[in-house]
Amino acid sequence: MLDALRSVSGYLSYPFIRYAFIAGILIALCSSLIGVILVLKRYSFMGDGLSHVAFGALAVATVLRVNNELVIVMPVTIVCAVLLLATQRRSMIKGDSALAMLSVGALAVGYLLMNIFPVSSNVSGDVCGTLFGSTAILTLSPADVWICVIMSAVVIGLFVLMYNRIFAVTFDESFASASGIPSGVYNTVLSVVCAVIIVLAMNLAGSLLTSALIVFPAISSMRLFRGFKQVVVCSAVLSVICAAAGILLSIVFSTPVGCTVVVVDILAFAVFSVIGKIVH
Amino acid sequence: MAQITCEDVVLGYEGRTVTKNINFSVNKGDYLCIVGENGSGKSTLIKALLRLIKPVSGKIEIDEMLVASGMGYLPQQTDIQKDFPATVREVVMSGCCAKLRRPFFGRSDKEAALTVMKRLGIDGVSKRSFRDLSGGQQQRVFLARALCAASDILLLDEPVTGLDPAVTEELYSILKKLNREDNMTIVMVSHDVKAALRFATHILHIGDTQLFFGTAAEYEVSEAGQRFINPGGDCRA
Numbered sequence: 007m008l009d010a011l012r013s014v015s016g017y018l019s020y021p022f023i024r025y026a027f028i029a030g031i032l033i034a035l036c037s038s039l040i041g042v043i044l045v046l047k048r049y050s051f052m053g054d055g056l057s058h059v060a061f062g063a064l065a066v067a068t069v070l071r072v073n074n075e076l077v078i079v080m081p082v083t084i085v086c087a088v089l090l091l092a093t094q095r096r097s098m099i100k101g102d103s104a105l106a107m108l109s110v111g112a113l114a115v116g117y118l119l120m121n122i123f124p125v126s127s128n129v130s131g132d133v134c135g136t137l138f139g140s141t142a143i144l145t146l147s148p149a150d151v152w153i154c155v156i157m158s159a160v161v162i163g164l165f166v167l168m169y170n171r172i173f174a175v176t177f178d179e180s181f182a183s184a185s186g187i188p189s190g191v192y193n194t195v196l197s198v199v200c201a202v203i204i205v206l207a208m209n210l211a212g213s214l215l216t217s218a219l220i221v222f223p224a225i226s227s228m229r230l231f232r233g234f235k236q237v238v239v240c241s242a243v244l245s246v247i248c249a250a251a252g253i254l255l256s257i258v259f260s261t262p263v264g265c266t267v268v269v270v271d272i273l274a275f276a277v278f279s280v281i282g283k284i285v286h
Numbered sequence: 287m288a289q290i291t292c293e294d295v296v297l298g299y300e301g302r303t304v305t306k307n308i309n310f311s312v313n314k315g316d317y318l319c320i321v322g323e324n325g326s327g328k329s330t331l332i333k334a335l336l337r338l339i340k341p342v343s344g345k346i347e348i349d350e351m352l353v354a355s356g357m358g359y360l361p362q363q364t365d366i367q368k369d370f371p372a373t374v375r376e377v378v379m380s381g382c383c384a385k386l387r388r389p390f391f392g393r394s395d396k397e398a399a400l401t402v403m404k405r406l407g408i409d410g411v412s413k414r415s416f417r418d419l420s421g422g423q424q425q426r427v428f429l430a431r432a433l434c435a436a437s438d439i440l441l442l443d444e445p446v447t448g449l450d451p452a453v454t455e456e457l458y459s460i461l462k463k464l465n466r467e468d469n470m471t472i473v474m475v476s477h478d479v480k481a482a483l484r485f486a487t488h489i490l491h492i493g494d495t496q497l498f499f500g501t502a503a504e505y506e507v508s509e510a511g512q513r514f515i516n517p518g519g520d521c522r523a
Contacts (some may be wrong), residue, residue, distance in 0.1 A: 046370060167389040174380035177372055183361035184336040185435035186384035232372040232415035 017257055025146045026253055026263070032158035033210045034219060034249030034267075036203045038241040039165050041220035043196060046176050050101075052090060052197075054217040055109035056204045059086045061213035062112030064136060069123040078155065080205050087201035090192055139212025141204070141263030143253070146209065154206055161199055168192065171233055178273065210249070211264035222271035229275075229282035248274050288313050288353050289439060289471055290335055295344035297330045303342065304330055305492050310499040312488075314438070317465045317472045319502075321514065322492040329362070329490065332443050333419035335473065353437060356384050356433030360442040363424070363490040368417060373426050375412040378403055381434030402430045406460065422453035429460065439471040440464065446478065454478075458485055479514055 017023050017117045044050050063082035067075035068143065076183030093104045119128055135141055146154075166173070174182040175192045205218040223245035227237045261264075288311040293306035304327035312318050314453050333339045334346060336359055358381075361509040382395040403409040406426045411419060416427060425445055432440055432523040440461075444455040462485050464470045476482045482489060482502070491498040491514065498510040 050495065056348070170380070170383050170386065170389070170391065173372070173376060174383040177367065177370060177380060178361065178364070179376065180333070180336075181339055181359050181360050181435075182380070182383070183338055184357050184441070186353075186356040186382065228369075228371050232371045232418070233413075234371055234376050237371045267389065 013258075014254065017254075020144070022144055025148070026143045027149045027250065029146055029151050029154040029206075030143055030210050030249045030253045030267070031246050032154055033203070033207050034223075034245040036158050036161045037207050037216070037219040038223040038245030039162070040196070040203050040240055041222075041224040042169075042227075042238050043172060043176055044200065044220060045224040050217065051089070051105060052219050053200065053204060053220040055090065055105040056083055056087055056201055057208060057213045057216040058109040059083055059112045059207055060201075060205050061136060062116035064208070065116030065119045066069070068125055069119050071125065076205065080202065083201040083205050084198050087197040088194060091197045095113075120222075130276065135212070136208070137212050137214045138262060139208065139210055139215060140262035142209045142212070142285050143263050150209070154209070157202055157206055160162065160202060164195065164199060168195070172196070177234075211267060214265055215264045215268050218268040218271055219249075222268070222275050223248065226271075226275040226278040229278040230285065244274055244278075245271075287349060289349045290473075291345075291347040292335075293345040293347075295331075295334070295346060296342040297327045297334055298342045299330070299339075299506045303494075305494055305496070307495045308344065308490075308492065309496060310488075310490050312471060313472060314471055315465070317461075317486045318488045318490060319479075319486040320473065320475045320490045320492065321477075321479050321482055322497075326492050328492065329346055329443050332359075332441050332473070332475055336441060345452070349383075354481055356436045357438075358436030358440040360432050360440065360445050361426070362443050362447070367488070370417060372414055372416045374403075374408060374416055374419070375399070376432045377416050377427050378408075378412075378430045378434060381431035384435055399430070399434055402433045405434075406430050407504065420453075421448050422450075422456065424456055425453075426460075429457075433464075437468075437470070439473070442472070443475040444475050444477060446476075446481075454481075463487065482513070 009261050018027070027244055041053075057080075060079055060083045063079040064075055067078040070078070072078060090108070117133060119188055126132055144180055171182075171187055171192055174187055175189045179189050203220075207219050211219050223241035224237070226244055227240035231237045231240055248270040249267050252270040253263055255261065255270065256263040256266035290312040291409050292308050296303060296306040297308070298304045304325070308331065322328050322330060330339065335339050335348070336357055343504065378399050379391060383390060386395065400409060403412055406429060408423060408426050408430060411423065416424065417507060419427065422512070446457055449457065458481060461474070465472050468520075483506060486502045488500065489498060489502050489511070491497070491505070491510050498505055498508055500508070502516055506515065
């Protein structure tokens with residue numbers, strides 16, 4: 007036990023590992039918050055679709071050799087999130103297929119672009135890294151970490167300040183609108199926030215796995231708790247613990263970070279399901 | 287002045303007209319029941335009155351005071367709510383959100399919610415999960431939430447669907463009390479035309495066009511009313 011602790015503190019003396027922990031924990035916290043809303047609104051698939059869009063945008067940014075990919079990836083993902091929300095509101099089925107088309111379309115175009123205009127000799131390695139987030143979190147620059155810290159602070163701040171209205175709009179949009187809450191504004195803010203978190207979360211889990219960070223903590227908490235605040239708090243805590251444990255395990259066992267975190271999330275889900283069955 | 291006035295309103299969606307020639311007004315303290323067969327656009331009309339959807343044409347005028355103070359809505363339950371983790375207190379408090387000028391609830395909001403919950407007899411279950419309650423209790427929670435949001439008018443969409451007769455009767459008597467004692471305006475979509483006649487002051491009967499609008503007493507002797515109320519009629523509810 008002491009040895010383990012010593013080796014952990016040894017790891018933490020490396021700045022890049024400290025960066026990984028700071029960014030990873032913040033990303034996990036933010037994605038669990040937005041996750042509760044998306045799962046309850048039945049929009050989980052939106053997280054998945056947006057992360058594929060972000061992959062496509064990242065491929066374009068890479069091919070264009072821009073200095074900071076976020077300049078392209080962030081606005082494109084945000085615009086798509088807002089557009090998707092708009093189609094969603096008009097007709098459920100059309101919105102659904104629009105999302106599917108956008109999602110696989112972005113993947114295909116992204117991969118194609120990276121193949122036609124390769125920026126390094128190892129295209130498959132790059133693509134695999136972007137899709138599954140194998141190393142991105144361990145190669146963050148201080149600037150990346152600062153962007154992550156600021157964005158997370160904004161997201162968490164918004165969530166806390168809007169908490170009561172977010173609940174009202176998520177639980178019953180018609181009632182909220184009827185009583186005078188501008189639901190449309192809140193929905194738009196939520197989808198922008200969702201896009202921001204997904205772009206950040208790609209650093210931790212890669213574009214294919216980000217929606218796991220969004221979905222698992224929320225679903226796990228709902229197995230156990232039946233109040234909204236309890237679910238929000240539980241999934242935030244759970245997500246942070248899983249992310250920290252996942253990053254640690256991946257360093258100790260030299261496994262890819264993204265999927266290790268997701269596997270820890272899956273295990274937590276299993277544990278929560280069992281406890282939930284026993285309790286309820 | 288009327289709280290709600292509809293002039294030549296046409297309702298529909300996706301280019302299809304559901305009902306037309308809707309002309310009526312609601313005054314403070316009225317108890318209006320909207321009756322009609324399934325698919326005649328009753329819920330659509332309620333949503334239009336709440337400004338959740340726009341009418342295809344015509345004019346819906348809502349008293350500005352009413353718009354400012356918010357309208358209490360008791361919608362039909364959605365799929366999302368069936369497994370939504372939320373305590374009774376959280377749901378009721380969400381009715382106070384629209385009036386909130388700060389990010390968080392203050393003591394007065396909490397007290398207002400508690401008073402309403404006590405009045406409706408759900409203060410004892412305030413920490414329980416909404417989805418674990420019986421249908422009647424859930425409707426009371428929705429009613430409490432609507433009362434937190436508005437004190438002038440309640441719009442209800444088939445509030446007794448799926449409730450057993452005793453619970454239905456209870457809900458009707460709560461609404462009657464709110465109407466007679468608190469002078470709340472009540473606009474309710476209902477399947478149950480007999481109950482509508484017992485409690486309502488006014489009836490609006492819609493089909494593909496407006497079939498009747500007037501007082502409940504007039505409705506009973508009207509042609510549209512006779513056909514709808516009498517069990518032998520061909521368009522019984």
